Amino acid sequence: MITVEQAARITEAKLWYWQRISAMVLALCVIVHVAIMIYAVRGGLTGAEILGRTRGSVSFAAFYGVFVLACAVHVPVGLMRVAEEWLHLDRFLSVVLGKLFGVTILFLGLRAVYGVFTG
Amino acid sequence: MSSSSFLKVSVWRGKAKGAFVTYDVPRRESQTVLDVVTHIQRAIDPSLSYRFACRVGMCGSCAMTVNGKARWTCRTHVSKVVEGDALEIAPLSNLPVIKDLATDMREFFDKWARAKGQFKGTRTRYDDFAVVAPDSKARGAANAGIECIGCAVCYASCDVVAWRPGYLGPAALNRAWTLANDVRDVQQKERLLAVSGDAGCHACHTQGSCNERCPKQIEPTAGISGLKKLAARAAVRGELG
Ligand code: FES
Numbered sequence: 238m239i240t241v242e243q244a245a246r247i248t249e250a251k252l253w254y255w256q257r258i259s260a261m262v263l264a265l266c267v268i269v270h271v272a273i274m275i276y277a278v279r280g281g282l283t284g285a286e287i288l289g290r291t292r293g294s295v296s297f298a299a300f301y302g303v304f305v306l307a308c309a310v311h312v313p314v315g316l317m318r319v320a321e322e323w324l325h326l327d328r329f330l331s332v333v334l335g336k337l338f339g340v341t342i343l344f345l346g347l348r349a350v351y352g353v354f355t356g
Numbered sequence: 357m358s359s360s361s362f363l364k365v366s367v368w369r370g371k372a373k374g375a376f377v378t379y380d381v382p383r384r385e386s387q388t389v390l391d392v393v394t395h396i397q398r399a400i401d402p403s404l405s406y407r408f409a410c411r412v413g414m415c416g417s418c419a420m421t422v423n424g425k426a427r428w429t430c431r432t433h434v435s436k437v438v439e440g441d442a443l444e445i446a447p448l449s450n451l452p453v454i455k456d457l458a459t460d461m462r463e464f465f466d467k468w469a470r471a472k473g474q475f476k477g478t479r480t481r482y483d484d485f486a487v488v489a490p491d492s493k494a495r496g497a498a499n500a501g502i503e504c505i506g507c508a509v510c511y512a513s514c515d516v517v518a519w520r521p522g523y524l525g526p527a528a529l530n531r532a533w534t535l536a537n538d539v540r541d542v543q544q545k546e547r548l549l550a551v552s553g554d555a556g557c558h559a560c561h562t563q564g565s566c567n568e569r570c571p572k573q574i575e576p577t578a579g580i581s582g583l584k585k586l587a588a589r590a591a592v593r594g595e596l597g
Contacts, residue, residue: 238596239549246553250591253584287587318561321554322519 252314259311266304289351298354313339314346360453363438365403367553368446369403371453376444389422389429389437393445393457406457413571416507420457421446426512428505428571448512452552464508471528472547477540486540498537501579503572510566512575526566526576529557533579536586543563547597548587557583 239247277287291297313335320331361383367374379396390408397404397442406417413431420429421443422437434443451459479486488495511517512525517525524532532551551557556579566576590596 243549245596246549246556247596249553249556249592250584250596254588257588298369312375320561321518349536 239352240251251305255310256314258279259307262303262307263311266307269300270304288353288356292356293354299354305350306348309339309343312342314332362441363392363434364442365396366442366444367393367396367457368453369404369456373453374453374456376446383434383441387434387435388438389420389432389445390418390444392434392443393420404457405455412560416504416505419448419507419509419512421448426509426569428507428509431571438501448508449507450512450514450517459508459514460507464511464525465506467524467528468506468531470550471524471532472550473528473531473535475535475538475541476543478542485597488539490544491556492539494537494539497579497582498534500577501510501534501574504530505572507571509569509571511543513565513569513594515563516559516561516564520554523559524556524558526580529583530574530579533583536583545590545596548583548590551583552587552591552596557587560584 268355277290316338317335320326320334321328326334358578363381363383365381366378368374369377373510379400381392381395383449384391390411393404393406394408395559397406406418406420408430411430412426416428418428418430419426421441422429425437426448427437429445437443443456447453447457447482448457450591451464453484455461477486490497494522504527508527508529510530514523515521516524529551532547536544536547541547546560553559558579560580562577562581564577567574570576587596
């Protein structure tokens with residue numbers, strides 16, 4: 238049997254693990270994303286051009302879907318820390334704030350991916 | 357030697373509430389900050405409280421904040437830290453002030469205990485010595501942190517301790533890491549649980565003030581990273597707790 242406090246510690250350890258894993262995914266995603274951007278802006282950038290590349294492209298949707306997912310995992314953990322340490326919010330409020338932010342990222346991000354995929 | 361033959365030394369007097377009082381202290385060759393404080397106490401104001409014991413950098417009792425940075429004062433030459441002819445000497449941060457330059461170190465050492473900083477083996481005096489290969493990876497990792505003198509310079513320099521008063525801090529976690537690499541120790545699981553979470557290693561942001569300020573050149577953040585990995589891996593595998 239473990240105490241509530243110990244259970245909280247185990248959760249913390251897992252959160253750190255997930256933040257690490259998501260950071261690795263994000264590092265890769267950012268590199269690919271920046272490379273695509275550099276490639277895409279050669280000779281100007283138009284909405285039609287972007288949509289032409291993304292519309293109906295499963296690989297684009299899958300890549301940015303993973304990107305959004307990694308953000309939604311990574312950002313809340315960090316924000317909880319900021320809320321606790323700098324804003325001095327209590328644990329519960331920080332967790333709520335972090336999760337809300339995570340869900341918002343997930344929703345807006347996936348909606349955007351869906352938007353450029355169906356465009 | 358600086359051009360001036362006197363130092364202007366501002367020393368914290370009082371408790372949490374108090375003020376800096378300035379003293380003129382004669383400048384000497386090879387003078388340490390501890391020499392300066394001792395001069396004030398012996399020659400100017402005997403009511404000044406401060407702590408020291410070994411004077412050779414072994415006991416860890418003489419740490420103070422010197423011109424804004426935590427340092428071991430017995431091994432800090434005035435010439436290295438003086439600004440013009442000014443020295444400002446305050447008690448360590450992140451610890452309650454008892455009086456003047458003496459802080460209450462109880463919480464600092466209690467945290468070592470909370471991080472399971474005690475060794476626990478199984479052999480008795482009737483058993484043979486344990487054999488630990490000096491060149492093994494674990495022994496190397498333990499060696500890197502074992503010279504800690506418990507001066508609390510790292511603890512006083514750590515922002516996370518300031519933000520999270522419950523945080524065990526670099527010294528206690530460094531101690532836990534040396535024991536996590538002691539193959540004779542039998543409370544590894546309990547220790548890993550004790551140093552996990554937001555009071556433990558996972559709270560560290562790897563800012564590295566502890567590494568920079570440690571007078572023994574220990575790198576607590578390296579040990580803390582090691583603990584993070586061990587604990588997180590165990591937690592994900594369901595082996596923690
Ligand atoms: S007096 Fe012992 S370390 Fe400075």
